[in-house]
Amino acid sequence: MRRLAWSVLTTTHPTTSQGTEPDLAALASLLADRTRASFCTALLDGRAWTAGELARHAGVAPSTASEHLTSLVGAGLLVEVRQGRHRYLRLASRETAELIEAMSAAAPKAAPPRGLKAVHRSNALARGRTCYDHLAGALGVAVTEAVTGQGWIDWEDGPSLTASGRTGLAALGAEIPARTRRPLVRSCLDWTERRPHVAGAVGAALCSRALEAGWLVRLGGTGGGRAVGVTAEGRAVLAGTLGVPDEDLESAGA
């Protein structure tokens, strides 16, 4: 048993004087705009985008994007790295990603996408995507069900990693950081499937291992975003070792 040690959850903002109430409206205002929200959703892939990429992604002028990005960085939701004539932007922290993710699950669903390309991308996202550092979509849920079926995760009193899960992950080559304050297994409500998928250190280890080993690949070349597809080797591993049903692996081949 371990005692409670105060993990300093990195605040998204330089800690100001305490004792004052949180300005909920200020935070919400940042995400209350379609363009800024689109930036944050795109950045949920965990990578760094340039300002121009984000502008094109959202369909606004570069000048407009620049102003929005400055405000998001100023509020501490994003961080930037300047390199040459480029401005790279990332989500500030995993906590920020989790917040956006949680809000997405609670948000009303927008009108169906318009245009063939958008529909295609939307379907790809529903099949399988990354959610900052773990898997989501039908694929993420299927993997979650599979490892649960293997007895790797126990959902009694909240999800936890079992002993067999620990060895199973090691056999896959998915390494979990030795000492991390991060919860090993976190349940995360999937907004396409409306069922939980596995996040936390275990979810991240599974996802990064799958990408590293070439079981999954990112789709949509030009910074398209978060969609992932299953490769032939991936199909073998996921179906064979984990027992993921075939129909959940029928994503757009890579």
Place this chain on the structure above:
Amino acid sequence: MRRLAWSVLTTTHPTTSQGTEPDLAALASLLADRTRASFCTALLDGRAWTAGELARHAGVAPSTASEHLTSLVGAGLLVEVRQGRHRYLRLASRETAELIEAMSAAAPKAAPPRGLKAVHRSNALARGRTCYDHLAGALGVAVTEAVTGQGWIDWEDGPSLTASGRTGLAALGAEIPARTRRPLVRSCLDWTERRPHVAGAVGAALCSRALEAGWLVRLGGTGGGRAVGVTAEGRAVLAGTLGVPDEDLESAGA
């Protein structure tokens, strides 16, 4: 070990057609206004307020409040009960409360409150308050530390209730609903203390038992809100049985 059973987390909104992307901006817009955000924060006490009370609380005309409330109810964040000439409003669900709570923890801190009364209330909230259905503030954190010290909660791999915790809670008279899909122990970042306090079914059981037994009372008479104070009996129980340090119980007597 229990298998994963899909808890249908109540959506905050009538489920629309699936496959479409979440409209993050639409949700954020609802909370992006000081007045509407103030309503939601006030309703975090878990009780039902009348439209007029909320209007006075936020300092706007009743007509203004009425419009805001209609939009919040329409979006599914709040639910209403009409009774006579009153319109009672509550947060729609515990999930909604958790979302607002999570956003509050990430939100920047507003300027210190102005006015003697506001300062007083702010201090009371920092000392101890309810967070929908569990305890927060210095009091909530102190209780969390205390039960951890008693070995009731194990923080390894995420918080979980121990066997001794189960018996300890029973001895206190705090009953946990027999079968609940709700996580027994959930960690919730406190926005005043920046340290976690205990939520989930256990947090709710502790809080409701303490209020029911008269160990804690709600302060601030006229719908003032969420602040709670420790009574004399409460002091005895919390210090004696749980070992909460005295200095954390020095709240405004009730």
Place this chain on the structure above:
DNA sequence: CGCACGTTTCGGCGGCCGCCGAAACGTTCC
């Protein structure tokens, strides 16, 4: 050195939206 490119700053336009007061509706109490 000069051009191309990514980015930023500034001015200005337009629309959205939060606010109020006045008036109306329904309920409760006398």
Place this chain on the structure above:
DNA sequence: GGAACGTTTCGGCGGCCGCCGAAACGTGCG
């Protein structure tokens, strides 16, 4: 029935803010 009260609807005002284009700045490349 009449008065008081909580709430709602409507019209209109004002401010905020997201957008763009033009111009400027800095970097990298030929």
